[in-house]
Amino acid sequence: MDKVLTAEQALAGIGDGATLAVGGFGLCGIPSTLIAALHRAGVSDLRVVSNNCGVDDWGLGILLADRRISRVTGSYVGENKEFARQYLSGELEVELCPQGTLAERLRAGGCGIPAFFTPAGVGTQIADGGLPWRYHLDGTVAVASPAKEVREFGGVAHVLEEAIVTDYALVAAARGDRHGNLVFDKTAQNFNPLCAMAGRVTIAEVQELVEPGEFDPAQIHLPGIFVQHVVHGPDVEKRIEKTTVTDTAPKATR
Template sequence: MTIDKVTSAGHALAGLTDGASLAVGGFGLCGVPMTLIRAVGDLGVRDLHVVSNNCGVDDWGLGVLLGDHRVSRVIGSYVGENKEFARQYLAGELEVEFCPQGTLAERLRAGGSGIPAFYTPAGVGTQIAEGGVPWRYDAHGGVAVASPAKETRMFGDREYVLEEAITADYALVAASRGDRHGNLVFDRATANFNPPAAMAGRVTVAEVAELVDPGVLRPEDVHLPGVFVQHVVHVPNPEKRIEKRTVAREVRP
C-alpha cells in the first residue's frame, strides 16, 4: 500500500474551525510556514489559540493573522518585533502566556511524546513559578487575568517547577526537504521549533520546499519521521525574509 500525504493547503486545513489551537513552527522569520498561515487566513476562522516561539512581524508570519484579529490567545516566548502584537496585548485585546524559550520547546516535545508534565529549574524564584504575570489586561490597563502559581518540588538540593505539556488541534511547520510519506528535513535554525511543534499537533501539516520520493532521504538525515505528519504541501521556492540586516561599512586601504 502506498502512503502519499501530498495535498493542497486548502484540503489539509479544511477541518480547521473557530476556536482551534495551532502549534506553529519558525524562529524569528526563519522557517515560518507562510503558505499555510495565509491559507488559515483565507478560511476566515477566528478565536484561534496559537502556540509559537514568536509571532513574526506586522506583515509576516503570524503577524498576518494578528493584524486581521484572528488570534485570541498566544503562548510564546518573544514578542519584541511585532508592534501590533504588543498593542493588542496592552490594550486587553489579546491574551498572552509567556513561557521561557527552552521550556516552551520542551512543553511541545513532551506533548508529542505523551508526557503530561515535567519538572525544570527554569523560572524558579520568578513569577513564572510564583504566578502573577499578566495574561490579559482590561481596557483601563489593569490586570484582568494573571498567571497562576505552579507546583514546585525539591530534587536533591535544587528546586524545580512543574510545567504542563502542550498539544494542539493543528500544527503548521515548514521544512526544507520532505518526502511523500511526510519524513522531514529542516535547515539550520529552522530546526529549533518546527520539529517539536510538529510533534504536538493532532493534525500536522508540513509545507516543504523540496519534495522527493520515498527512499531518497537517508534515515539518518531525517529530523522528523512521517509518523508525526498527516499532510504534506509542496511549496517550491518559498519567499524568505531577513529579520535584521547588518551591513559592514566598507573599509578602504
C-alpha cells in the same frame, strides 16, 4: 501512504477556536504558505503556540493584524508592534514562558509526557504566578497566571510545567517525501520538529517534494509518523527579520 494535499485541502479541518502549534523562529523556517492559506480561509479565535508571533506584516503577524488570533503562548514578542498594542489594550491574551521551557513543553506533549520539573523560572512570577495574561481596557489585569507547584530535587527547587498538545501543527521543511518524512535546513530545525510532535494533526509545507525512498534514513530529521498532511510550497518568499550591515570601508590613516 501518499499524504500530499493542497494547502486548502490540508487546512480544511481547522475551524474557529482551534489551537495551533506553529514552527519557526523569527522569520526563519516559518510555514508562510500555510499561514497565508489559513488567512484566506477566514478562521478566527485561534489559540497559537509559537516561539514568537512574526512581524507586523509577515508570518503570524498577518493573522494577528486581522484579529484572527485570540491567545498566544510564546517566549519572544519584541518585533511586532501590533502584538504589543493588542496585548496592552486587552485585545489579546498572552502566556509568556522561558524559551527552553516552551521547547520542552512541546516535546513532552509529543512524547506523551504530561508534565515535567525544571529549575527555569523558580523565584519569579513564572513559578509564583501573577504574570498578566490579559488586561482590561483600563490597564488593570483581567487574567493572571496561576502559581505552579515547586519541589526540591537534590536540594534545588524546580517548578512543574505542563506539556503542550494542540489540535493542529503547522511546520515548514526544506525537503519532504510523500510519506511525511522531513529534512530541515540548518537553523530552520528550531521549533519545527517540536511543534510537529505536539500537534494532533500536523501539516507540513515543503519546498522540495521527493518520492519515498529518496532520503537516506539517517538524514531524516523528523519521521513521517508525526506528519498527517504534506503541502508542496516551492515558491516561498524568504524575508530577513533584521539586516545588519558591516562597514568594510578602509579606515583613514594619518
